[in-house]
Amino acid sequence: MDRVRVAELGQERLDWRFKAVPAEAWGLTVREYLATGPALDRLGTPLLTLDAGALEHNLRTMADWCATAGLRLAPHGKTTMAPALWQAQLDAGAWGITLANFSQLRVARGFGVRRVLIANALLDPVGLGWLVAELAADPAFSCLSWVDSAAAVELMDRALRAAGAERPVEVLVELGGPGGRTGVRDLDTALEVARAIAAAPTLRLAGIGGYEGALAHDAQAGSLAAVSRYLERIAQLYHRLRGDGLLADGAVVTAGGSAYFDQVAGVLGALPQAEVVLRSGAYLVHDDGFYRGISPLVRGAGATAFRSAMHGWARVGSAPEPGLALLDGGKRDFPYDEGLPVPQLVRGRGAVGGTVTAVNDQHAFLRGADVRVGDVVRLGLSHPCTAFDKWTLVPVLDDADAAEPRVVDLVRTFF
Template sequence: MMTVAVADFFLDPSFKGFPAAAAPGPASAIAQRGWNVLADDLPLPLAVLRRSALRHNLAWMQDFARRKGILLAPHGKSTMSPELFALQLQAGAWGLTLATAFQVGIGVSAGARRIIIANQVVCDADLDALDALLARQADLRLWFLVDSLAQLALIEDWAARRASARVFDVLLEMGIPGQRTGCRSLEQALQLARALAASPVVRLAGIECYEGGVARCDSEHDVREVTGLVRRVVEAARACDAEGLWSADADVILLTAGGSAVFDLVVPLLQTQGLSRPVRGVLRSGCYITHDHGNYRRFLALVQQREGLQEALRPALTVWSMVQSVPEPGLALLTCGRRDISYDLEMPIPVRLARRSALAAEAVPGHWSVSALNDQHAYLCFNREAPSAQQPRVGDRVELGVSHPCTTFDKWRWMPVVEDDGRVTGAIHTCF
């Protein structure tokens, strides 16, 4: 386990969710303010992270990787938070995964020294940025994806125009027809691998794939499709190995996969044996740190069934909002909208209710649901015939769960970290 120090950041009323009447100050001192989300000390809506769930999730996923004999490089694009990156590294993550050259800079500043860019790099400015980062940080190891001869030609052209001696470590990406990037066939992959092996500007260090695009939350379908992908990637790895196409400088072969939905199904790939060099299997799940109340919760239930797991990840990210109007029977409007919470996969999910002035929360009635969002409003529907005790009132606080946490993180420059009783004891910031 490593110790990672992250620079403090300063909070002031320019941050959405920070009290306008409060004095600015360092995030590290936020616990001293004595704030509690349920005491209305902070304005709503407000995205929060529950500390107990974060701790549980960090340990749960690290334990999963340890038991499978694989390494974890969490995808940082999910949160883009240096503080959460540091927690993941301190919990034992081998490195981080990121998607862009800009994000790599944030990961390096958070202490990561092994970074996989799970994306193609094609832009001169991005190659310049990676070259500069590698020059400044002597202990940084960096890999990015290549999936075409055209991309390789761009990298070689950049090196020639810059008169650069830089040699980039790359991973060949295997893809799926109809899905996103990656070689579609073994023949295409081998043609590219031969060109990578012969190029003076790259080192072929391994093979990458992403399985999440085929997942449907149907075990029979998901097992069949992901297993097919795993077999194609292993076939490509064995073919590259047979031809001796790996870089001479690579003492291990990286095989890496993983989203946050069916991560268990790629473990056989990451455990591949019988190649000419040791295999380092790297899982890149990202959303596990906060989990969610919708999409990933459903997928994880199937992972639990397939793996025989008793414990699961816990939702750590929610958005507190307030009932601002009950304009007609069966409908309430909340102070939370598209500017504040995920809506790309499904509507927010009401999970808890704190009545006006109450310092405790309870589960919402089962008939509550959010039917739509505007920019600043959520439409909370409820049974108009329900007893008054089960109906929302103006001034009540409603905690909303999310489905797909990534697109809630990018709506907030900071989030308080709270205890189970609502006390604010920490803070993180994001760098989107």
């Protein structure tokens, strides 16, 4: 990445655009504000924060796990859309950054990311024209994307020819599964797509892509078996493409979100002459919900589990009836698609019980908790992918469990 461009984020001036930032910080740069040593209590609610110690722990834990397993890691940058966190992941040994579309790719190129894996098909002619210019301007820039049909190959080839492409765009045949998301559904069709890629002068077949997370959503035996069967089909396709001379040594084989990367290692890790790349993205932040329950490092695939690095903070604004409190944070502030926020503690008073039973745009319904109007409740959250998109600037605390947490960084996002 372009370290200078990432460092320049520290010179951005704070103002009303950033809902996490108090008015007392307006007019200061990020660096100037951090130099004041702001405390958590100086920030308003609702609020999303990160924990510095948990981020570092997760970063090193995943890097060490991949090194031991002999796998590459191209973390899915869409989880955070935070260039400073991408830089940390690359510094820890990541092979590249995974993204999903042209708008995310433009952010990555704005910060100089040089190896990008697009876990999607790129068919938009306008975007492909821009990509041609980027590839021509930077010989060190590498971008791999997916295709799952001969029609997609034809559309890409047509758009790239029209844009005057000189460097072939690297693509992966995507293999899917019944009931899953995108991807060729059978090996024979995948072979046809691979041959179409090989025949297109503007494209180069670079490997195979897939996503097992679309086929399972828990860690039950049946789900784990379905994931393994799917990964075995990827291995079969790899051997067929190699046998037909369509894949060279060092071809990329990529799968592995944040839920089943241990199975990717077990099934695909031994493929001969393959560059096996995981795309896990949620590991860096982890959570107190979905990933806490399904992560391989919770299920025994590693000696050390990830730690949740994100928390919500919301204030009790109303207690209109016995057993019910309304918090001032809701769908606009915290993720809710993979489970509702979980109350953990009240600032200054310790652990709290109760349950969040529903969320509106700006409120959470907290029932059965011993709280008073004005209390600030820390919430455990589920699914980082839908947490970051609600915040343009996320404060990082030195220790979210401390009696008086301090803000040590501000993470800028670009959604």
